[in-house]
Amino acid sequence: MNQKVKHKIQRVGIFVDVSNMYMSAQNLYKTNVNFQQVMKTAVAGRNLVRAFAYVIETEGGKEKDFLKVLGDMGYEVRSKPLQIFKSGARKGDWDVGLSIDVVRLMPLLDTVVIVSGDGDYVDLLDYLRGHGRRTEVMAFGKTASHLLVEEADEFIDMSQDKKRFLI
Secondary structure: OOOOOOOOOOEEEEEEEHHHHHHHHHHHHOOOEOHHHHHHHHHOOOEEEEEEEEEEEOOOOOOHHHHHHHHHHOOEEEEEEOEEOOOOOEEOOOHHHHHHHHHHHHHHOOEEEEEOOOHHHHHHHHHHHHOOOEEEEEEOHHHOOHHHHHHOOEEEEHHHHHHHHEO
């Protein structure tokens, strides 16, 4: 839809699927996301209510310093361990947890910013828009679900400003 109507009085919630963004940045550009700039762009001069960063913990726990940095930036970090099944398969995602947090906070928010290209969030955006909330998605265009992009009121393609959004 791509409506760019932003008002200073809007109450904003930011929900970052860190694993999705990390994998996209690594696969596309072999580098990392600048989550400080992500927050600044998502807030866009409006009233930040809360910002969450959803992280999957690795087996070695090497992300501890990164989690602290995210916290220092103002993100509320939510983490959970990578699931390893008996078959050896690995799974780690926050789709349901992120969605539940959004629905819980919806009464406090005018605008929800999802930082992910994951098409699993299409139904969440539809639900939010049906309840009068503005929806914005930030992701890399090449790895973002086209259905997610179409469902959002505004899509910010982070690939268009790599200097700002990549480290």
